[in-house]
Amino acid sequence: MTFPTQIEIGIKLFEANLKQAWRDKTNWVTAGMFAITALLLYSFAFNLTGGLVRNLLPGVIWTVFLFSGIFATAQSFQQDRQHGILDALKISPIHPMTIYIAKTLTNILMLLLIEFALLLGATILFSEPLFVPQLLLIVTIGTIGYTALSTLLSAINLDRDNGGLLLPVLALPLLVPLLIASVEATSASLQQEASTAPWILLLSLFTIWSAAIATLMFPLAD
Amino acid sequence: MQDLAIETNRLTRRYNGLPALNRVSIQITSGSRIALLGNNGSGKTTLLTILSTLLQPSEGSATILGYDVAKKSTALRNVIGFIRHQPMLYENFSPVEDLELFAKIYRVSDARERITRLLTNVGIWHLRDEAIGTLSRGQKQRLMIAKALLHKPKVLLLDEPEIGLDQNGLRMLDELILMREKEDSTPITVLAATHREDRVATWATGFVRLERGQIIETTLSENTE
Amino acid sequence: MILNNIYELRWKVLPPAAGVAMIGMAALALITAPTEVIEGDVQRLLYVHLPSALASYFAFSITAICSVLFLLKRDFKWDSAAQGAAIVGLIFTLLTLLTGSLWGKPIWGVYWQWDPRITTTLILFLIFSAYLVARKSTSLDSDKSARFCSIYAIIGFLDIPLIHMSVRWWRTLHPQPIIAKLNPALPDEMLLVTLFSVLAVILVAAWFITLGIETELLSQRLLKLKAIAKASISEKS
Numbered sequence: 001m002t003f004p005t006q007i008e009i010g011i012k013l014f015e016a017n018l019k020q021a022w023r024d025k026t027n028w029v030t031a032g033m034f035a036i037t038a039l040l041l042y043s044f045a046f047n048l049t050g051g052l053v054r055n056l057l058p059g060v061i062w063t064v065f066l067f068s069g070i071f072a073t074a075q076s077f078q079q080d081r082q083h084g085i086l087d088a089l090k091i092s093p094i095h096p097m098t099i100y101i102a103k104t105l106t107n108i109l110m111l112l113l114i115e116f117a118l119l120l121g122a123t124i125l126f127s128e129p130l131f132v133p134q135l136l137l138i139v140t141i142g143t144i145g146y147t148a149l150s151t152l153l154s155a156i157n158l159d160r161d162n163g164g165l166l167l168p169v170l171a172l173p174l175l176v177p178l179l180i181a182s183v184e185a186t187s188a189s190l191q192q193e194a195s196t197a198p199w200i201l202l203l204s205l206f207t208i209w210s211a212a213i214a215t216l217m218f219p220l221a222d
Numbered sequence: 223m224q225d226l227a228i229e230t231n232r233l234t235r236r237y238n239g240l241p242a243l244n245r246v247s248i249q250i251t252s253g254s255r256i257a258l259l260g261n262n263g264s265g266k267t268t269l270l271t272i273l274s275t276l277l278q279p280s281e282g283s284a285t286i287l288g289y290d291v292a293k294k295s296t297a298l299r300n301v302i303g304f305i306r307h308q309p310m311l312y313e314n315f316s317p318v319e320d321l322e323l324f325a326k327i328y329r330v331s332d333a334r335e336r337i338t339r340l341l342t343n344v345g346i347w348h349l350r351d352e353a354i355g356t357l358s359r360g361q362k363q364r365l366m367i368a369k370a371l372l373h374k375p376k377v378l379l380l381d382e383p384e385i386g387l388d389q390n391g392l393r394m395l396d397e398l399i400l401m402r403e404k405e406d407s408t409p410i411t412v413l414a415a416t417h418r419e420d421r422v423a424t425w426a427t428g429f430v431r432l433e434r435g436q437i438i439e440t441t442l443s444e445n446t447e
Numbered sequence: 448m449i450l451n452n453i454y455e456l457r458w459k460v461l462p463p464a465a466g467v468a469m470i471g472m473a474a475l476a477l478i479t480a481p482t483e484v485i486e487g488d489v490q491r492l493l494y495v496h497l498p499s500a501l502a503s504y505f506a507f508s509i510t511a512i513c514s515v516l517f518l519l520k521r522d523f524k525w526d527s528a529a530q531g532a533a534i535v536g537l538i539f540t541l542l543t544l545l546t547g548s549l550w551g552k553p554i555w556g557v558y559w560q561w562d563p564r565i566t567t568t569l570i571l572f573l574i575f576s577a578y579l580v581a582r583k584s585t586s587l588d589s590d591k592s593a594r595f596c597s598i599y600a601i602i603g604f605l606d607i608p609l610i611h612m613s614v615r616w617w618r619t620l621h622p623q624p625i626i627a628k629l630n631p632a633l634p635d636e637m638l639l640v641t642l643f644s645v646l647a648v649i650l651v652a653a654w655f656i657t658l659g660i661e662t663e664l665l666s667q668r669l670l671k672l673k674a675i676a677k678a679s680i681s682e683k684s
Contacts, residue, residue: 084308169580220518
């Protein structure tokens with residue numbers, strides 16, 4: 001099947017995934033609620049109401065994003081698996097890479113919605129300018145990076161015995177570079193430092209690496 | 223010599239060391255309708271799943287219409303239709319939406335018309351806009367049949383399709399298979415695993431009986447170990 | 448194939464070679480090597496610490512290579528080999544971290560530093576522990592599990608340089624008050640002992656890896672035989 005055809009089909013599948021995600025919002029709403037709950041928890045745990053906010057906030061935000069994001073992407077494939085949809089797609093002429101990309105893009109979009117909403121909320125809660133273009137850019141790039149990897153890892157159902165904890169255990173060590181780069185970039189952006197740009201560059205490089213490797217490896221996981 | 227629609231050569235599949243399918247070699251000519259018989263655990267599902275490209279063989283090979291199953295080429299996947307007892311449906315889509323998506327994936331021409339006809343033929347046209355999750359088991363199974371026939375497959379792999387269907391449903395299945403044949407001039411090959419041996423004579427042109435992953439009885443002319 | 452023949456000889460060659468080398472290493476490290484001026488005898492831990500680190504990279508490289516071979520050839524012996532090597536890698540990583548800690552306490556006053564190399568070593572340990580846990584714990588068809596874990600091992604292995612780089616950049620931004628140099632320039636005698644120790648430990652690692660691989664292969668065979676036995680018993684009854 002030709003490349004343009006795959007793209008066409010991929011777009012259709014992406015639309016279908018979005019429709020599906022919208023109709024069965026439970027997974028994503030729960031992820032969003034987990035994110036808010038975690039943020040509140042951190043607020044109490046680190047006493048974020050005081051002056052330490054600027055220092056700790058980047059770290060808090062990114063750990064919240066990573067945890068809720070990883071759990072949410074795990075769930076999204078889980079449902080497809082349960083309903084046999086993954087199999088229906090596998091026996092169809094669609095290329096596995098297309099299945100993966102369509103799924104990942106859907107996850108990225110849904111997670112960005114949750115994350116942007118959270119940033120808006122955090123802006124109000126902590127009186128910090130979080131909902132600004134540069135930060136939103138950093139969050140977008142970082143989200144693409146970690147979603148690419150965690151979608152790949154959730155493609156295979158390993159979680160039956162572990163209550164879903166195995167996926168973060170696998171994903172998080174691999175995501176250390178992304179976490180570091182995201183937090184530093186966010187921090188630099190908040191302090192409006194000049195070093196923001198190099199961190200964004202590093203983050204972008206990791207994201208590209210992660211997306212490329214995950215896309216290439218997905219067909220092998222079949 | 224007639225074309226071979228399905229051919230397996232010492233096809234073996236092991237799960238954690240134990241063979242679920244053990245050196246099965248069969249040759250099925252185009253246009254045949256072969257019943258796959260055997261108890262639970264005899265390897266019927268394993269064989270069909272490998273032929274559908276969802277499972278890799280541990281040893282041996284299988285081809286469908288000349289295409290190697292292990293290579294999973296697009297050409298191969300375009301000609302296979304698979305129905306099994308677990309549905310493969312988007313629970314929160316309507317039948318029309320699900321079929322429309324797969325019509326696009328399979329690049330089915332005149333999709334609208336075909337979907338309408340198939341849904342009517344399987345008897346769920348009145349449910350076309352309901353969420354699939356609300357359909358009964360039997361209705362979902364009928365939808366699966368429509369979906370499997372959507373792209374005019376030349377080889378139909380069925381894993382106990384009669385489960386969930388009542389008498390009417392069974393008759394409909396037989397009719398659809400026959401109708402499929404009339405659609406284009408190429409003969410349709412059917413390999414169907416079934417428990418209902420009493421019905422086999424009504425539709426099958428031959429059978430293969432498996433036990434513990436091996437062929438113990440068959441009407442196929444050539445089968446070698 | 449030449450490689451096959453060499454591999455066949457492993458039981459004859461590796462154990463004695465490793466044994467002799469270890470005795471030599473012990474002698475050199477404890478007796479011959481000069482005492483370090485500043486750090487004292489504790490510094491001799493270098494002769495275990497550095498080789499252990501190299502041995503662990505060696506082992507994990509084998510895991511990564513075997514994982515690639517498994518994905519290409521789909522032969523389960525490569526999957527067993529990858530696992531066997533991974534266990535050895537974990538042992539040596541742990542040894543690296545422990546000797547590093549023991550060395551650090553008298554010298555730096557702390558058991559741990561967030562130095563890039565140490566931190567990356569810890570993450571390496573986590574990644575390959577996760578690899579083994581995932582590979583062993585799942586009740587899934589071993590085919591899928593093996594494929595997935597091979598992919599994970601490859602990605603994990605490739606990620607290590609990136610992890611190291613990012614932690615290093617992170618540390619330059621957040622330097623700790625104690626900055627200790629690991630492995631300062633070594634005088635010639637120490638260098639020689641170090642090199643010999645590396646050789647000795649790698650030999651031991653190679654031997655352990657072959658043991659690990661063999662264990663994995665046998666364990667797979669045992670599982671198969673058990674399954675077959677169980678099946679034939681239930682047939683008869």
